[in-house]
Amino acid sequence: MKLAIYGYGNLGRxxxxxxxxxxxxxLVGVFTRRTPESVKPLTGAPVFAAADLLQYKDxxxxxxICGGSATDLPKMTPVLARDFNVIDSFDTxxxxxxxxxxxxxxxxxxxxxxxxxxxxxxxxxxxxxLYASSILPxxxxxxxxxxxxxxxxxxxxxxxxxxxxxxxxxxxxxxxxDAVRSGTxxxxxxxxxHLRECYVVAAEGADKARIEQEIKxxxxxxxxxxxxxxxxxxxxxxxxxxxxxxxxxxxxxGKTGLNKEHTHVIEYKLKLDSNPEFTxxxxxAFARAMCRKAARGETGCKTVFDVAPxxxxxxxxxxxxxxxx
Amino acid sequence: MKLAIYGYGNLGRxxxxxxxxxxxxxLVGVFTRRTPESVKPLTGAPVFAAADLLQYKDxxxxxxICGGSATDLPKMTPVLARDFNVIDSFDTxxxxxxxxxxxxxxxxxxxxxxxxxxxxxxxxxxxxxLYASSILPxxxxxxxxxxxxxxxxxxxxxxxxxxxxxxxxxxxxxxxxDAVRSGTxxxxxxxxxHLRECYVVAAEGADKARIEQEIKxxxxxxxxxxxxxxxxxxxxxxxxxxxxxxxxxxxxxGKTGLNKEHTHVIEYKLKLDSNPEFTxxxxxAFARAMCRKAARGETGCKTVFDVAPxxxxxxxxxxxxxxxx
Numbered sequence: 259m260k261l262a263i264y265g266y267g268n269l270g271r272x273x274x275x276x277x278x279x280x281x282x283x284x285l286v287g288v289f290t291r292r293t294p295e296s297v298k299p300l301t302g303a304p305v306f307a308a309a310d311l312l313q314y315k316d317x318x319x320x321x322x323i324c325g326g327s328a329t330d331l332p333k334m335t336p337v338l339a340r341d342f343n344v345i346d347s348f349d350t351x352x353x354x355x356x357x358x359x360x361x362x363x364x365x366x367x368x369x370x371x372x373x374x375x376x377x378x379x380x381x382x383x384x385x386x387x388l389y390a391s392s393i394l395p396x397x398x399x400x401x402x403x404x405x406x407x408x409x410x411x412x413x414x415x416x417x418x419x420x421x422x423x424x425x426x427x428x429x430x431x432x433x434x435x436d437a438v439r440s441g442t443x444x445x446x447x448x449x450x451x452h453l454r455e456c457y458v459v460a461a462e463g464a465d466k467a468r469i470e471q472e473i474k475x476x477x478x479x480x481x482x483x484x485x486x487x488x489x490x491x492x493x494x495x496x497x498x499x500x501x502x503x504x505x506x507x508x509x510x511x512g513k514t515g516l517n518k519e520h521t522h523v524i525e526y527k528l529k530l531d532s533n534p535e536f537t538x539x540x541x542x543a544f545a546r547a548m549c550r551k552a553a554r555g556e557t558g559c560k561t562v563f564d565v566a567p568x569x570x571x572x573x574x575x576x577x578x579x580x581x582x583x
Numbered sequence: 584m585k586l587a588i589y590g591y592g593n594l595g596r597x598x599x600x601x602x603x604x605x606x607x608x609x610l611v612g613v614f615t616r617r618t619p620e621s622v623k624p625l626t627g628a629p630v631f632a633a634a635d636l637l638q639y640k641d642x643x644x645x646x647x648i649c650g651g652s653a654t655d656l657p658k659m660t661p662v663l664a665r666d667f668n669v670i671d672s673f674d675t676x677x678x679x680x681x682x683x684x685x686x687x688x689x690x691x692x693x694x695x696x697x698x699x700x701x702x703x704x705x706x707x708x709x710x711x712x713l714y715a716s717s718i719l720p721x722x723x724x725x726x727x728x729x730x731x732x733x734x735x736x737x738x739x740x741x742x743x744x745x746x747x748x749x750x751x752x753x754x755x756x757x758x759x760x761d762a763v764r765s766g767t768x769x770x771x772x773x774x775x776x777h778l779r780e781c782y783v784v785a786a787e788g789a790d791k792a793r794i795e796q797e798i799k800x801x802x803x804x805x806x807x808x809x810x811x812x813x814x815x816x817x818x819x820x821x822x823x824x825x826x827x828x829x830x831x832x833x834x835x836x837g838k839t840g841l842n843k844e845h846t847h848v849i850e851y852k853l854k855l856d857s858n859p860e861f862t863x864x865x866x867x868a869f870a871r872a873m874c875r876k877a878a879r880g881e882t883g884c885k886t887v888f889d890v891a892p893x894x895x896x897x898x899x900x901x902x903x904x905x906x907x908x
Binding site for chain 1: 597600601604605606625626676679680683700705707709710712713714716717718719720721764837839840841844845846847848849850851852853854855856857860861863864865868871886887888889890891892893895896897900901903904905907908
């Protein structure tokens with residue numbers, strides 16, 4: 259499969275590496291809205307101007323769109339689906355139905371296929387919620403995130419006056435995980451499920467007490483959580499907080515039996531050294547499935563729910579049945 | 584969907600309960616090779632002779648075959664696939680390709696659809712092996728079972744002279760799990776991965792030392808493992824070992840990044856109070872998907888790898904995207 263990367267930030271770099279690990283994938287090039295000469299891909303892949311993408315239409319099986327969910331993807335994915343098979347990692351959960359409809363209309367009209375909201379949440383976590391709730395209809399679902407860096411929360415702290423840099427870790431609370439695993443189906447508040455740890459580089463002379471208070475009282479982001487704030491130096495930030503680890507848990511507990519006397523616990527856990535590289539790896543596996551669907555003449559917008567797992571693997575059906583079933 | 588149960592042991596009883604929990608499923612009846620009058624279903628479902636199944640052909644969307652893998656299913660599933668859509672839980676991993684071919688030929692010829700090897704291993708564990716290896720091509724897979732009752736190993740102990748009853752628990756070794764989760768991709772022997780705990784009721788006057796030695800030295804089943812043997816009374820067996828718990832772990836660790844500098848751990852864990860009831864719950868969810876595939880005109884033999892997850896849920900596409908993605 260011949261793949262193009264559209265947008266070259268952390269996720270684009272991850273996709274570049276993941277394509278190199280896929281034995282059946284080839285990277286046509288990186289397409290950027292910046293000056294192509296200013297972009298230096300990790301693997302030396304060719305760089306082209308985003309505006310020139312259409313010139314490469316015949317050389318590309320699928321475009322992996324590596325833009326942000328806030329403003330890039332709602333515009334980019336429907337537009338690119340007019341000319342290409344596409345895949346994105348749109349992760350604003352509340353706006354997925356709207357994004358789906360826009361992409362579906364564009365892809366159906368042009369006869370292309372598109373996959374939105376692919377990654378780990380939405381993505382692999384969604385799949386695990388779906389499998390587990392289909393198997394155990396009488397039960398309850400729980401999703402925990404972390405320990406990992408939340409970009410949105412880190413950005414929120416950085417916007418506070420006097421903050422030079424910040425990193426926010428979302429931390430699942432072990433007691434809540436244990437309560438869920440017990441099968442008692444507890445109702446848990448935001449505060450009971452996650453801690454928020456902030457590491458902050460303050461400007462010289464900034465009022466640290468005021469910064470800490472502003473963080474802890476910030477509505478939506480921090481007010482509903484127990485939050486810790488630790489001031490560190492710029493050097494400590496670079497040394498100890500340069501990577502982007504993440505992960506989390508999807509747990510469903512449910513009952514079966516004549517009188518629902520038996521409890522089952524299904525737990526899916528991710529522990530990721532690099533959030534963007536793992537997301538990229540999921541994207542490349544689903545890109546393979548989308549290329550196969552396109553070859554079968556399928557069109558329109560899909561989600562991870564619509565992909566038969568066999569289509570994700572470079573192995574054949576007989577190989578999968580013999581070695582993986 | 585109108586479902587029939589073919590065979591009424593532990594698994595058949597589990598399916599009966601699981602059908603009651605599925606809001607879109609109806610149980611046509613239990614079909615048994617025993618005298619129908621001798622079978623008393625938990626929920627009062629009607630019981631018919633297995634030999635009369637064909638008379639109910641027009642009333643049944645799909646037959647869930649609840650026979651054993653050793654001798655029942657290799658014969659039953661291809662035969663029933665001549666007249667019905669069918670699903671089974673065939674779990675002799677080494678013979679899956681052969682079973683698939685036999686069922687596929689029968690189902691294609693008759694225009695029916697069939698799903699084989701559905702449950703949790705093969706089944707949900709297989710799906711997790713496939714997803715994880717597709718996402719992380721540079722990595723290693725590990726499957727651990729337990730703590731849970733292995734029927735095959737329990738039966739092997741029961742065949743020893745002087746043994747009245749036996750229960751064998753397969754127990755994953757925590758140190759091996761931790762080594763796997765560390766991402767070092769260790770090579771582990773059978774002995775390093777699992778312990779085998781046996782609880783045995785011996786006949787009066789039986790030579791317990793000889794029984795213990797015969798268990799521990801039994802090739803394939805026990806010789807390659809650290810095995811404990813505990814002699815208990817018939818009453819203790821009934822009181823403490825009546826249920827059939829099971830579970831296990833599928834873990835894949837893999838590397839990403841330009842120089843494979845980042846490690847990721849994907850872990851899927853099941854903790855099941857009742858092995859047959861959980862297997863039954865998986866069967867009913869996949870029965871739903873098979874009925875939908877049949878309605879779309881698909882035929883032939885499938886595995887869990889061929890099922891798009893959306894087909895497992897009673898929810899619609901828009902509902903799934905809005906609430907579960």
